[in-house]
Amino acid sequence: MRGTSAQAAHWALRSARELTPAGLLLATLVGLWELWVRLNGTQPYILPAPTRIWDAFLQTRGTLPDHIVTTMSEAMLGLAIAAGAGILLAAAIAVSPLLRRILYPVLVLSQNIPLVVMAPLLIVWLGFGMAPKIVIVALIGVFPICISTSEGLLGADREMIDLVRGMGGRTWATLRYVRIPAAVPAFFGGLKIASAYAVLGAVIGEWVGASSGLGIFITRAQASFRVDRVFVAVIIVALISIALFAAVQLAARLASPWLYIRQNDE
Amino acid sequence: MSDASPVVTPAIQITGVTHVFRGKGRELAVLDNVSLDLPTGGFVSLVGPSGCGKSTLLRILAGLLAPDQGSAAVAGVSTLLRPGLVSYMPQKDLLLPWRRALANATLGAEVGGAPPAQARARAAALFERFGLAGFERSWPAQLSGGMRQRLALLRTFLISRPVLLLDEPFGALDAITRREMHTWLQQVLRDDERPGEAVRSVLFVTHDIEEALLLSDRVVVMSPRPGRVVAEVSVAFARPRSASLVVSAEFVALKATLLAALERR
Numbered sequence A: 001m002r003g004t005s006a007q008a009a010h011w012a013l014r015s016a017r018e019l020t021p022a023g024l025l026l027a028t029l030v031g032l033w034e035l036w037v038r039l040n041g042t043q044p045y046i047l048p049a050p051t052r053i054w055d056a057f058l059q060t061r062g063t064l065p066d067h068i069v070t071t072m073s074e075a076m077l078g079l080a081i082a083a084g085a086g087i088l089l090a091a092a093i094a095v096s097p098l099l100r101r102i103l104y105p106v107l108v109l110s111q112n113i114p115l116v117v118m119a120p121l122l123i124v125w126l127g128f129g130m131a132p133k134i135v136i137v138a139l140i141g142v143f144p145i146c147i148s149t150s151e152g153l154l155g156a157d158r159e160m161i162d163l164v165r166g167m168g169g170r171t172w173a174t175l176r177y178v179r180i181p182a183a184v185p186a187f188f189g190g191l192k193i194a195s196a197y198a199v200l201g202a203v204i205g206e207w208v209g210a211s212s213g214l215g216i217f218i219t220r221a222q223a224s225f226r227v228d229r230v231f232v233a234v235i236i237v238a239l240i241s242i243a244l245f246a247a248v249q250l251a252a253r254l255a256s257p258w259l260y261i262r263q264n265d266e
Numbered sequence B: 001m002s003d004a005s006p007v008v009t010p011a012i013q014i015t016g017v018t019h020v021f022r023g024k025g026r027e028l029a030v031l032d033n034v035s036l037d038l039p040t041g042g043f044v045s046l047v048g049p050s051g052c053g054k055s056t057l058l059r060i061l062a063g064l065l066a067p068d069q070g071s072a073a074v075a076g077v078s079t080l081l082r083p084g085l086v087s088y089m090p091q092k093d094l095l096l097p098w099r100r101a102l103a104n105a106t107l108g109a110e111v112g113g114a115p116p117a118q119a120r121a122r123a124a125a126l127f128e129r130f131g132l133a134g135f136e137r138s139w140p141a142q143l144s145g146g147m148r149q150r151l152a153l154l155r156t157f158l159i160s161r162p163v164l165l166l167d168e169p170f171g172a173l174d175a176i177t178r179r180e181m182h183t184w185l186q187q188v189l190r191d192d193e194r195p196g197e198a199v200r201s202v203l204f205v206t207h208d209i210e211e212a213l214l215l216s217d218r219v220v221v222m223s224p225r226p227g228r229v230v231a232e233v234s235v236a237f238a239r240p241r242s243a244s245l246v247v248s249a250e251f252v253a254l255k256a257t258l259l260a261a262l263e264r265r
């Protein structure tokens, strides 16, 4: 276990160095924005200055955490359901050509129902709570996860499958020793795409109707022309999205260490 | 035949195997009426030009491919589309990239239902022997070509079946390591003869005539595609055989016979 913490420190340092140029660019843009608003005397309900957005953040600090928890829970639960359902559907597609022919068109079709139509309907069916938002996130996420996982399962090396069959392994053994491990990176590829849209999906759901969450926070802020608060919420949504994406990325690394040998240099 | 002499079932019996690969509008005759017997405990090498169907024959014996005609049996049991009766080492090492070296070695045992801990202990004990000590936790991508091949061979050895099918197991090794492996393989096969367990019989595919002569009781020569058996040469040198055997007059004579058979076609 030599130097796990040293490794972590090294990793943190490297990511910090990698992020520096982007950070500098962002800081410059924010500075220019502040300058622009001050010089032109732009009204805050048109475009609030960064400092004003910061003030709005400080004012809403008390109520924000509840909204954040709601939105994050919806996003994460929805992702978890998408992952579970995506894996099950992918397995069905991988083991049965008939199921594949049935499920593929349905899945593609499901991606073509506009969310703006879906969201109000789901709220009518499931109420104003977290349930309809979780369903929306799951609906968005299940497609990339299922498609990518099933391709991983089906695309496994034929000769490796034959190797296990040659050892006397049946369908289950080929799944366990070859197809499933071969599909792990593909699954995480799908999960990454799903996670990038998860928070947005939850927010859109809340936007249509909710009692808690960043989406309803935005609706209320807009209704009272508090554009600064809208910005606060948007920034938080972006930060949560990034955090979720990074968490999935980390999980992918942990679950498929053989793909990161050179980087780990272990 | 009297009652006292039991009927000896060969370890491998291939009779009249013919196979044609059919693609889109293309037919490729690969094996043409191949017959071959391998006695229990025997070591038979299969040599022949590239593409003559050696690997295909092994895949048929491993139960992974059904030939168009003919039969193949291991210890009297038909292996056609019945995988799992032999220890088969394919030509490519086919190490699973998501398993560390030790876990790759135990794959066959695990597929066969052996308890993983026991399989690991058995495999770990052999790592030294196979020149892989210290690399138990390496990923296949971190091993050299020769090490990968030795690991694949170890994996094959750990599948306890009485018949070994080895498809060019030393193909990726340099001449020096190859020679070491020859000595070592003979030793391993001798040590392997434990009372109570059936002796291993080996069918060995190679391009290297010296290797074939050094290791085998019999060398079978195949023609270019479609592969037929064109010659069989018995090799009667006493065992254990040393590397210096290759310069002896008898050895050189046998080598000339084999080369002639390969060239005659």
Ligand SMILES: Nc1ncnc2c1ncn2[C@@H]1O[C@H](COP(=O)(O)OP(=O)(O)OP(=O)(O)O)[C@@H](O)[C@H]1O
Pocket: B021, B022, B028, B030, B049, B050, B051, B052, B053, B054, B055, B056, B057, B091, B225
């Ligand atoms: N699955 C397959 N489908 C179609 N053709 C195949 C298939 N497998 C092998 N062949 C063809 O059959 C022929 C024999 O292949 P095989 O691998 O048995 O040769 P080999 O004697 O082992 O050659 P080498 O010494 O180069 O390994 C080749 O021409 C190859 O292209």
Ligand SMILES: [Mg+2]
Pocket: B054, B055, B056, B091, B167
């Ligand atoms: Mg071959």
